Amino acid sequence: MSETHVDAVGVTDARTAHQDLHSAQGALRGEHPGRSRNPVVKVADLAWLEFEKPDLDRAEVFARDFGFGIAARTERELWLRGTFAGSPCAVIRRGRTSRFISPAFRAAERADVDRLARATGTAVRDADVPGGGRVVDLLDPSGTPVRVVHCGEELPALPGQQPLPLNSGTDHRRVNATQRPPREPSRIQRLGHVVLETRVFARSLDWYLDTLGMIVSDFLFLDGQRDRGPTMAFIRCDQGSVAVDHHTLAMHLGPGTGYVHSAYQVTDLDSIAAGGEYLRERGYKRSWGIGRHIQGSQLFDYWRDPDHLMLEHFADGDLFSCDVEPGWAPMSSSGLAQWGPPATRDFLGAGPSPQRVRDVVQALRGDNEMDASRLLGLLKATNS
Numbered sequence: 001m002s003e004t005h006v007d008a009v010g011v012t013d014a015r016t017a018h019q020d021l022h023s024a025q026g027a028l029r030g031e032h033p034g035r036s037r038n039p040v041v042k043v044a045d046l047a048w049l050e051f052e053k054p055d056l057d058r059a060e061v062f063a064r065d066f067g068f069g070i071a072a073r074t075e076r077e078l079w080l081r082g083t084f085a086g087s088p089c090a091v092i093r094r095g096r097t098s099r100f101i102s103p104a105f106r107a108a109e110r111a112d113v114d115r116l117a118r119a120t121g122t123a124v125r126d127a128d129v130p131g132g133g134r135v136v137d138l139l140d141p142s143g144t145p146v147r148v149v150h151c152g153e154e155l156p157a158l159p160g161q162q163p164l165p166l167n168s169g170t171d172h173r174r175v176n177a178t179q180r181p182p183r184e185p186s187r188i189q190r191l192g193h194v195v196l197e198t199r200v201f202a203r204s205l206d207w208y209l210d211t212l213g214m215i216v217s218d219f220l221f222l223d224g225q226r227d228r229g230p231t232m233a234f235i236r237c238d239q240g241s242v243a244v245d246h247h248t249l250a251m252h253l254g255p256g257t258g259y260v261h262s263a264y265q266v267t268d269l270d271s272i273a274a275g276g277e278y279l280r281e282r283g284y285k286r287s288w289g290i291g292r293h294i295q296g297s298q299l300f301d302y303w304r305d306p307d308h309l310m311l312e313h314f315a316d317g318d319l320f321s322c323d324v325e326p327g328w329a330p331m332s333s334s335g336l337a338q339w340g341p342p343a344t345r346d347f348l349g350a351g352p353s354p355q356r357v358r359d360v361v362q363a364l365r366g367d368n369e370m371d372a373s374r375l376l377g378l379l380k381a382t383n384s
């Protein structure tokens with residue numbers, strides 16, 4: 001996790017952190033407070049993400065091109081890592097189809113895994129991760145498996161990509177030296193966040209806040225339907241006065257269930273851009289980028305892996321301590337970025353794929369939080 005203490009240089013007064021953002025406002029009276037009064041535990045971070053893919057060799061080629069290091073490789077498992085010390089970023093297990101399985105969150109202490117097991121009537125088991133540890137397997141209200149893990153050993157840090165020395169105005173960091181960012185894969189530092197779609201947003205949101213003690217950084221609502229509550233939340237870990245990523249989990253209401261994208265931190269804008277050129281030259285498909293987000297402020301660049309899963313390179317994201325209250329803003333595609341090309345239909349999932357059509361039909365028939373007016377609201381947000 002990228003952490004900073006609130007007495008660091010350049011830290012904004014927590015209560016006013018949202019005031020300078022052009023679209024965000026605070027909650028109205030009676031709206032969701034964005035945190036639980038008495039959560040079971042407070043998870044420390046996202047530990048890793050679990051995927052399945054039929055072809056681990058092909059997965060490893062993309063992983064190296066995208067900038068991961070290999071933490072471990074066996075016949076049936078591929079563990080990916082960043083250069084920072086800590087847990088691996090992701091595991092890909094051999095499976096029949098390419099799919100996301102679950103997020104694994106990092107418990108602050110071993111006793112938290114036991115506490116969660118007791119609270120949910122679940123058993124604790126040994127974690128099959130390099131370095132070992134203990135894990136509890138939970139299920140969120142959308143039906144997505146969620147693991148909470150306490151790791152035995154941490155992976156040691158690897159040499160990373162250094163940020164380039166930049167000349168800025170009269171601040172000259174580089175004299176008698178040229179700027180030559182290498183055309184090579186970005187080097188991933190760590191896992192940042194995962195974004196999930198759900199048909200039961202309100203229930204899932206409360207589950208993550210009540211069970212894992214996470215807190216909301218920003219809420220989005222459908223334009224004209226704010227009184228029906230938020231339909232997207234950017235959620236961070238509550239580490240008290242330690243400032244952490246603006247979101248480690250983002251979740252939005254939609255006709256589908258499951259993985260939208262996952263994001264991995266690299267060192268700076270040149271790493272994003274030069275690493276992006278490297279991917280483009282190898283024929284990978286950019287989904288959307290390069291730009292700078294509003295919620296979280298990250299510099300971003302979104303890519304598709306060979307199985308069409310979306311992954312993001314990011315740098316320079318916001319870090320919030322627990323003092324910052326949730327911001328509120330209407331959902332729109334133009335509200336996703338401060339600058340950058342317009343959000344693509346691929347990124348927005350706006351293509352009428354057979355799976356999407358099936359999702360919509362199922363969502364409108366089922367017992368969930370999707371209905372015709374919300375579907376219309378989501379379509380409007382996609383086009384505004």
Ligand SMILES: [Fe+2]
Pocket residue numbers: 193195261262263312
């Ligand atoms: Fe993202």
